[in-house]
Amino acid sequence: MTRDFNAIMEDSQRVLDIIAKDKLEGKEMEDYVAETTENFAEYFNPGFLEYRKSASTNFTAVEWRDNGDVFEDLHGNEYIDCLGGYGIYNVGHKHPKVVEAVTNQLKRQALHSQELLDPLRGNLAKLLAKVTPGDLKYSFFCNSGTEAVECALKVAMLATGKHTIIATTGAFHGKSLGSLSCTSKFVFRKPFLPLLQGVKHVPYNDLDCMEKMIQSCQFTGEDAAAIIVEPIQGEGGVLVPDDDYLPGLRKLCDKYDVLLIADEVQTGMGRTGKFWCCDHWDVTPDLLCTAKAFGGAVMPAGACVGTEKVWKAMMPNPFLHTTTFGGNPLACAAAIATINVLLEDKLVERAATVGEDFIKRLDGVAKKYPQHAVEARGKGFLIAMEFVDGEKGYMVAKSLFSQGVIVAGTLINAKTIRVEPPTTISQEHMDAVVAAFDKALASLDVAEAAATNA
Numbered sequence: 472m473t474r475d476f477n478a479i480m481e482d483s484q485r486v487l488d489i490i491a492k493d494k495l496e497g498k499e500m501e502d503y504v505a506e507t508t509e510n511f512a513e514y515f516n517p518g519f520l521e522y523r524k525s526a527s528t529n530f531t532a533v534e535w536r537d538n539g540d541v542f543e544d545l546h547g548n549e550y551i552d553c554l555g556g557y558g559i560y561n562v563g564h565k566h567p568k569v570v571e572a573v574t575n576q577l578k579r580q581a582l583h584s585q586e587l588l589d590p591l592r593g594n595l596a597k598l599l600a601k602v603t604p605g606d607l608k609y610s611f612f613c614n615s616g617t618e619a620v621e622c623a624l625k626v627a628m629l630a631t632g633k634h635t636i637i638a639t640t641g642a643f644h645g646k647s648l649g650s651l652s653c654t655s656k657f658v659f660r661k662p663f664l665p666l667l668q669g670v671k672h673v674p675y676n677d678l679d680c681m682e683k684m685i686q687s688c689q690f691t692g693e694d695a696a697a698i699i700v701e702p703i704q705g706e707g708g709v710l711v712p713d714d715d716y717l718p719g720l721r722k723l724c725d726k727y728d729v730l731l732i733a734d735e736v737q738t739g740m741g742r743t744g745k746f747w748c749c750d751h752w753d754v755t756p757d758l759l760c761t762a763k764a765f766g767g768a769v770m771p772a773g774a775c776v777g778t779e780k781v782w783k784a785m786m787p788n789p790f791l792h793t794t795t796f797g798g799n800p801l802a803c804a805a806a807i808a809t810i811n812v813l814l815e816d817k818l819v820e821r822a823a824t825v826g827e828d829f830i831k832r833l834d835g836v837a838k839k840y841p842q843h844a845v846e847a848r849g850k851g852f853l854i855a856m857e858f859v860d861g862e863k864g865y866m867v868a869k870s871l872f873s874q875g876v877i878v879a880g881t882l883i884n885a886k887t888i889r890v891e892p893p894t895t896i897s898q899e900h901m902d903a904v905v906a907a908f909d910k911a912l913a914s915l916d917v918a919e920a921a922a923t924n925a
C-alpha cells in the first residue's frame with residue numbers, strides 16, 4: 472500500500488484543530504466519539520475496548536477534560552475520580568501551581584541539552600534528599616515506576632556485588648523485564664519466563680519466611696542483594712502489613728547485610744497520610760522508588776533515591792544506568808511544584824485525617840452488606856473495598872460507573888476494588904461516593920432477589 476503523505480498531513484492537522492478547541496458539539500462530537508472507538512479497535516488494541524467495557528459498558532464515554540477531582544467526557548458527563556490514574560493525582564487534577572511551573576519552564580526551554588548542567592535536576596535531587604527519610608541522598612530520575620524499580624535493582628546489584636533479589640507474593644513492581652521479575656502475578660509473568668535469574672518470592676507480611684529465604688540464599692551461595700517491598704501492597708489489594716513488618720525487614724537487612732528497597736511508586740508522595748509510607752514505621756530503606764504522583768499529574772516522572780553508601784557504586788561511571796528523558800526540565804519543574812504543593816496545601820495531613828474518615832465511612836457501608844462485601848481498608852487515601860467474590864465487585868464497579876464514579880480493580884480482578892481519589896477530593900464528592908457504594912450494594916440484593924424469584 473502506498474502512503475499518502477498529504478492525507479496524513481491533513482488528518483494530523485484535523486486532530487490538531489480538535490485539540491485546539493474548548494468544546495466539540497453536534498456531529499463533530501459524535502463523529503469524534505465514534506472515531507475514538509474505531510481507532511482503538513483498528514489501530515491501538517481492540518483488547519482494551521473489551522477490558523474497559525468491564526467498568527463502563529459505555530464506549531460513548533470519551534474523556535475530554537479534567538479539573539479538581541472530576542473527569543468530564545465529550546458529552547459533558549462528569550465522573551468523580553476515585554481511580555486517580557492508579558494513584559497519580561495526589562495534588563488533584565491540573566493543580567495550578569504545577570501547571571504554572573511547567574508552563575514557565577516550557578516558555579524558556581522544554582528539554583535538556585544533555586551537555587550543559589540542567590539546574591532543576593540538581594534542585595530536585597536536593598529537595599528529594601531533604602524530603603526522604605534518614606540518609607537517603609542521591610537520585611536517579613526517570614519517567615515511570617517500572618524504570619525507578621529497574622534502577623533500584625541495578626544499583627543494589629552494583630553496590631553489593633550480589634544478584635539475588637527477594638520480592639513478595641502479591642507484589643506489583645512494574646512490567647519491564649527486570650521489574651516484572653519482582654512482580655508476582657502469574658498472568659503477567661508466565662509468557663515471559665524465565666525472566667531475571669535469581670529473583671525469589673516469599674509471602675508478604677511474613678518475617679519468618681523472609682528470614683528463612685535469606686538464610687537459604689546464603690546457604691546455596693546465591694546471597695541476596697536486596698529485598699524489594701511495597702510498604703503497603705497496592706495492586707495486591709491494599710494490604711497493610713503488621714506494624715512490625717517494615718521495621719522487621721529493616722532489622723533482617725541489617726543482620727544479613729542485604730539492602731532494603733522500598734517501592735513507594737504508589738504509596739509515596741502523601742498518598743497514605745505520611746509523605747512516604749515508610750514514615751509510618753520510621754523505617755529508612757537503602758533505596759526508595761517513586762513515580763506516579765511524583766510529576767504532579769502533569770508530567771510523567773519517577774525517581775530512585777539511594778544512600779551515599781549504595782550510590783558510591785554508581786559514581787565512577789554514571790552512564791551505567793541512564794535514560795534520555797529522565798529528569799528533563801519539564802518533569803523536574805512539575806515534581807518540584809508537587810513537593811511544594813503537598814506541603815503548602817497540607818495534603819499529606821489531609822490524606823491522614825480526611826482519608827481515614829473516608830475509609831471508616833466506606834467500611835460502614837461494606838459492613839451493612841456482609842452478604843456482598845467484606846470490608847473497606849487502607850491508609851490515608853489508598854483505600855480498597857473487598858467483596859465476597861469478583862462477580863459482586865464487578866457489578867458494584869459497573870453500578871458506580873453508571874452513577875458517575877470511577878474506581879479501579881486490583882490485579883485485573885474485581886474482588887477488591889481500589890478507591891484512590893485525589894487527596895483534594897471534596898467533602899461533597901466523598902458523600903456522593905459513599906452514597907453510590909450504598910446504592911450499588913443495595914442493588915445487588917434487588918438483583919439477587921429477582922434472580923431467585925425468576
Ligand SMILES: Cc1ncc(COP(=O)(O)O)c(C=O)c1O
Nearest residue numbers: 615616617643644645734736737
Ligand atoms: C508499587 C508499584 N511499583 C511500580 C509500578 C509500575 O509503575 P509504572 O506503571 O509507572 O511503570 C506500579 C504501578 O502500578 C506500582 O504500583
